[in-house]
Amino acid sequence: MNQARDEYDVIVLGAGPVGENVADRTRAAGLSTAIVERELVGGECSYWACVPSKALLRPVLARAEARQVPGLRQSVGGALSATDVFAHRDKQVGDWKDDGALPWLESAGIDLVRGHGRLVGPQRVAVTSPDGSGGDERILTARHAVAVCTGTRASLPDLPGIADVHPWTSREATSSSSVPERLIIVGGGVVACEMATAWNGLGSRVTMLVRGSGLLERIEPFAGELVTETLREAGAEVRTGTSVKSLARPGGADGPVTVTLESGERLEADEVLFATGRTPHTDDLGLETVGLESGGWLTVDETCRVRDVPGGWLYGVGDVNHRALLTHQGKYQARIAGAAIGARARGVARLDTDRWGAYATTADEAAVPQVVFTDPEVAAVGLTAEQAEAEGRSIRVVDIDMGQVEGAVLYADGYRGQARMVVDLDRGHPIGVTFVGPGVSELLHSATIAVAGEVPIERLWHAVPSFPTISEVWLRLLEAYRG
Amino acid sequence: MNQARDEYDVIVLGAGPVGENVADRTRAAGLSTAIVERELVGGECSYWACVPSKALLRPVLARAEARQVPGLRQSVGGALSATDVFAHRDKQVGDWKDDGALPWLESAGIDLVRGHGRLVGPQRVAVTSPDGSGGDERILTARHAVAVCTGTRASLPDLPGIADVHPWTSREATSSSSVPERLIIVGGGVVACEMATAWNGLGSRVTMLVRGSGLLERIEPFAGELVTETLREAGAEVRTGTSVKSLARPGGADGPVTVTLESGERLEADEVLFATGRTPHTDDLGLETVGLESGGWLTVDETCRVRDVPGGWLYGVGDVNHRALLTHQGKYQARIAGAAIGARARGVARLDTDRWGAYATTADEAAVPQVVFTDPEVAAVGLTAEQAEAEGRSIRVVDIDMGQVEGAVLYADGYRGQARMVVDLDRGHPIGVTFVGPGVSELLHSATIAVAGEVPIERLWHAVPSFPTISEVWLRLLEAYRG
Numbered sequence: 001m002n003q004a005r006d007e008y009d010v011i012v013l014g015a016g017p018v019g020e021n022v023a024d025r026t027r028a029a030g031l032s033t034a035i036v037e038r039e040l041v042g043g044e045c046s047y048w049a050c051v052p053s054k055a056l057l058r059p060v061l062a063r064a065e066a067r068q069v070p071g072l073r074q075s076v077g078g079a080l081s082a083t084d085v086f087a088h089r090d091k092q093v094g095d096w097k098d099d100g101a102l103p104w105l106e107s108a109g110i111d112l113v114r115g116h117g118r119l120v121g122p123q124r125v126a127v128t129s130p131d132g133s134g135g136d137e138r139i140l141t142a143r144h145a146v147a148v149c150t151g152t153r154a155s156l157p158d159l160p161g162i163a164d165v166h167p168w169t170s171r172e173a174t175s176s177s178s179v180p181e182r183l184i185i186v187g188g189g190v191v192a193c194e195m196a197t198a199w200n201g202l203g204s205r206v207t208m209l210v211r212g213s214g215l216l217e218r219i220e221p222f223a224g225e226l227v228t229e230t231l232r233e234a235g236a237e238v239r240t241g242t243s244v245k246s247l248a249r250p251g252g253a254d255g256p257v258t259v260t261l262e263s264g265e266r267l268e269a270d271e272v273l274f275a276t277g278r279t280p281h282t283d284d285l286g287l288e289t290v291g292l293e294s295g296g297w298l299t300v301d302e303t304c305r306v307r308d309v310p311g312g313w314l315y316g317v318g319d320v321n322h323r324a325l326l327t328h329q330g331k332y333q334a335r336i337a338g339a340a341i342g343a344r345a346r347g348v349a350r351l352d353t354d355r356w357g358a359y360a361t362t363a364d365e366a367a368v369p370q371v372v373f374t375d376p377e378v379a380a381v382g383l384t385a386e387q388a389e390a391e392g393r394s395i396r397v398v399d400i401d402m403g404q405v406e407g408a409v410l411y412a413d414g415y416r417g418q419a420r421m422v423v424d425l426d427r428g429h430p431i432g433v434t435f436v437g438p439g440v441s442e443l444l445h446s447a448t449i450a451v452a453g454e455v456p457i458e459r460l461w462h463a464v465p466s467f468p469t470i471s472e473v474w475l476r477l478l479e480a481y482r483g
Numbered sequence: 484m485n486q487a488r489d490e491y492d493v494i495v496l497g498a499g500p501v502g503e504n505v506a507d508r509t510r511a512a513g514l515s516t517a518i519v520e521r522e523l524v525g526g527e528c529s530y531w532a533c534v535p536s537k538a539l540l541r542p543v544l545a546r547a548e549a550r551q552v553p554g555l556r557q558s559v560g561g562a563l564s565a566t567d568v569f570a571h572r573d574k575q576v577g578d579w580k581d582d583g584a585l586p587w588l589e590s591a592g593i594d595l596v597r598g599h600g601r602l603v604g605p606q607r608v609a610v611t612s613p614d615g616s617g618g619d620e621r622i623l624t625a626r627h628a629v630a631v632c633t634g635t636r637a638s639l640p641d642l643p644g645i646a647d648v649h650p651w652t653s654r655e656a657t658s659s660s661s662v663p664e665r666l667i668i669v670g671g672g673v674v675a676c677e678m679a680t681a682w683n684g685l686g687s688r689v690t691m692l693v694r695g696s697g698l699l700e701r702i703e704p705f706a707g708e709l710v711t712e713t714l715r716e717a718g719a720e721v722r723t724g725t726s727v728k729s730l731a732r733p734g735g736a737d738g739p740v741t742v743t744l745e746s747g748e749r750l751e752a753d754e755v756l757f758a759t760g761r762t763p764h765t766d767d768l769g770l771e772t773v774g775l776e777s778g779g780w781l782t783v784d785e786t787c788r789v790r791d792v793p794g795g796w797l798y799g800v801g802d803v804n805h806r807a808l809l810t811h812q813g814k815y816q817a818r819i820a821g822a823a824i825g826a827r828a829r830g831v832a833r834l835d836t837d838r839w840g841a842y843a844t845t846a847d848e849a850a851v852p853q854v855v856f857t858d859p860e861v862a863a864v865g866l867t868a869e870q871a872e873a874e875g876r877s878i879r880v881v882d883i884d885m886g887q888v889e890g891a892v893l894y895a896d897g898y899r900g901q902a903r904m905v906v907d908l909d910r911g912h913p914i915g916v917t918f919v920g921p922g923v924s925e926l927l928h929s930a931t932i933a934v935a936g937e938v939p940i941e942r943l944w945h946a947v948p949s950f951p952t953i954s955e956v957w958l959r960l961l962e963a964y965r966g
Contacts (some may be wrong), residue, residue: 017950045950050951051889051951054890054893054951055893058552058894059552062549062552063549063552066546066549066555066559069541069542069545070542070564070568070570070571071542071563071564071565071567071568071571072542072546072549072564073567074564074567075558075561076549076559078558080554081553081555081557084553084554084556085553088553088554088896092892326949326950327950327951328947328948328949328950329947331947331958335944356945358941358944362945363946367945367946367947368947369949370949371949379949406534409575410534410537410538410575411541413571439925441949441952441954442922442923442925442926442952442954443925443926443928444949444952444954445926445929445946445948445949445952445954445957446928446931446932448929448946448947448948448949449932449933449936449938449946450936451946452942452945452947453932453936453938453942453943453946455932455936455938458841459839459935459936460935461818462815462839462846462850462935463846463850463928463931463932463934463936464811464846464851464852465811465852465928465931466809466852466853466862466924466927466928467500467528467533467809467810467814469854469924469928470925471924471925471928
């Protein structure tokens with residue numbers, strides 16, 4: 001074993017998009033960097049989340065849109081070829097092999113250490129072989145920083161029988177290559193809604209069991225309402241105010257699953273998916289050896305440095321810090337944290353951590369964008385009206401029926417959609433924008449730039465949307481605001 | 484005749500989108516307003532341009548996109564139902580009747596005067612009946628302003644035989660309800676490219692005859708190149724460096740048209756479309772009665788007031804002023820000109836006509852957006868690299884292959900596209916952005932806000948694009964800029 005190579009400037013735990021971006025930035029800053037991964041380089045997002053889910057969803061959404069296009073709709077009435085969709089998905093995830101991700105690591109000069117990494121005291125990481133044998137332990141030391149980028153995993157509720165039925169989580173829901181005839185989905189958030197859309201589109205009879213009063217409760221209310229409406233029209237059942245009491249597979253692994261509700265009612269399906277939240281991957285990282293609690297979210301400052309760790313060498317980047325559980329937001333944090341590690345290693349005395357400074361993850365609080373690939377698409381950035389009010393801001397809210405926008409009608413015959421802009425009256429710029437409707441996913445970035453750029457309403461009047469695009473909803477929003 | 488009603492605060496000539504918006508703003512300012520229209524309320528855009536062309540194009544583009552979606556592509560291999568496409572187009576243009584546009588005029592309190600309006604001296608407009616009999620002339624006087632919003636019409640080159648062959652212009656190309664078996668298109672600009680895309684998609688064998696060296700020459704070069712490539716793959720012929728010498732229909736109106744090229748070569752087709760530029764609709768407006776030249780473009784200031792007319796009562800808004808020949812840009816001018824007319828009528832001493840001021844059409848020079856609905860879509864705002872260099876600006880240009888953006892690949896298998904950002908190094912913000920690729924039309928407004936909002940590069944880093952959308956091209960552009 002080459003002892004010299006076991007000392008690095010930076011050690012990154014987890015080679016998902018977040019870890020990769022931290023390493024990319026620390027290498028760009030001239031720091032030697034090792035990245036420790038016990039599964040696949042590329043992480044959850046590339047193999048069991050965003051990428052495969054979008055690969056499953058795009059055909060469903062493209063078909064839904066084509067059905068709203070005169071002259072084309074007749075040809076797309078039938079079923080999708082699930083075989084082709086799965087084959088495409090498999091290609092997009094590299095058949096769950098990470099060979100394709102390795103050349104980039106090498107070209108960036110990042111050392112990949114395969115295995116399970118855990119802290120064994122300050123600035124020290126022990127890596128054990130991925131086979132779990134515990135043998136072949138290697139100790140790495142970090143001169144400047146350790147960045148924890150291990151993300152989250154699906155959390156399952158503690159229900160009688162849940163282990164026996166082998167429920168789907170987001171992993172199985174994005175990687176399955178067979179279409180269950182009947183699929184029960186527990187949950188009403190983004191994963192639940194996207195997977196309901198995908199599997200319903202691929203031919204499953206979907207039943208959603210939602211504890212709350214509607215879908216997508218963290219987004220403006222009309223988003224969940226429109227998605228519910230379309231899911232129901234597409235044949236899915238959406239049951240709100242419903243809790244699961246227990247589960248069983250009375251016929252064994254090959255038989256159907258029985259879901260018993262709190263009401264006593266029993267439902268039967270072929271598979272059941274739990275999309276009921278995420279747990280941080282921090283329970284087996286040795287956090288207790290540096291004075292932190294194991295299994296919790298990491299509390300970080302605006303540079304993603306973990307608070308309350310003497311010496312300031314520990315960073316928590318991406319989902320583990322619970323600031324914004326989204327791949328793109330984790331990558332954003334990674335760019336900033338990686339740059340901060342680099343600057344501090346160079347001895348830069350004071351980093352610009354002011355609001356919107358180069359070393360402040362300001363967007364995590366002010367401008368988190370999210371696209372939900374449902375039918376219709378949901379795209380939102382910044383604060384909802386409710387959130388802004390809860391913060392005590394003085395706001396004005398304007399709503400527009402997107403079905404009145406000519407570019408939308410020309411995009412999809414019978415277009416249904418809704419837009420909302422929340423303007424901070426003291427600041428004079430939008431602080432939250434939500435679009436719901438076909439084809440809005442690429443429209444969102446206009447709102448993200450307006451919110452993060454704090455572009456005043458007066459200036460937005462000069463940003464002319466092209467006719468006839470859906471983007472003309474901006475003009476309607478501004479007119480309604482003026483009106 | 485009620486003489487009192489013939490005096491208005493404002494008279495608008497032309498009831499297209501531009502005239503309608505001027506009138507809307509002057510009415511909102513409390514000014515009595517008449518709008519004079521000799522054809523249809525709604526104008527060229529609603530009946531013979533943007534609206535019908537988009538109605539014809541959307542099915543073609545939606546099919547092209549669906550063909551790039553695994554699981555769906557098999558079902559969309561066949562022909563579009565042209566009958567359905569035409570029926571939809573006819574519905575979108577209200578069957579070329581303007582009944583649908585009248586209630587809005589009435590509710591806004593705008594008086595519609597049908598007929599041909601022309602100036603007969605300062606602040607006086609004579610309106611003759613639309614039948615052209617010349618009888619029943621009515622004289623209107625404008626206390627404050629006359630706004631000329633008469634737009635443009637297709638200009639035909641003076642070629643032997645051109646009148647005899649009854650060539651298509653943009654009007655026939657957007658309103659035809661039969662698919663010519665062979666269609667020759669003369670021109671290589673936006674109308675030519677869009678109509679080539681539409682009619683090729685609807686089944687015509689299209690030949691484009693382009694005088695210049697490529698298509699879409701006012702946009703970044705890669706736009707025309709990618710559109711040419713796709714048109715050729717779709718079976719169209721694109722011939723550059725080619726000029727037409729003469730035309731004939733030897734077999735009469737029902738026979739084919741023969742196009743003779745400068746080279747002597749003869750081509751035969753069923754219809755020939757000339758998309759060779761626009762002429763201002765100013766030749767029959769009585770401009771000579773107020774000291775202006777008839778038939779020319781109107782030279783206006785930043786509020787769209789015509790220069791060199793004593794008293795400052797004459798405005799030229801939209802295409803007629805030649806600032807930016809696009810519906811949305813004309814509507815933008817209309818909002819500003821209408822507000823300026825209102826403010827001046829109220830006696831406001833000094834209007835804010837500074838750069839980006841409320842009464843300055845600054846975007847006309849700095850941030851004109853345009854979407855070309857071809858396959859692939861072309862979307863551009865602001866200056867091209869060549870234009871910026873010609874202005875002597877210090878710039879940095881970054882290019883990105885959009886086929887490397889994960890969100891693009893997940894949108895369309897085998898995605899082909901290109902993006903360019905032009906940054907003004909002295910100002911520190913983008914001054915031009917061009918996207919070419921499937922699904923970029925709604926992405927453009929992000930660039931329009933960045934350019935018009937003059938959002939600094941440092942702040943754009945905080946505008947996080949959602950993963951996995953095509954919008955992540957922004958991240959690649961910023962990375963390339965930093966690199």
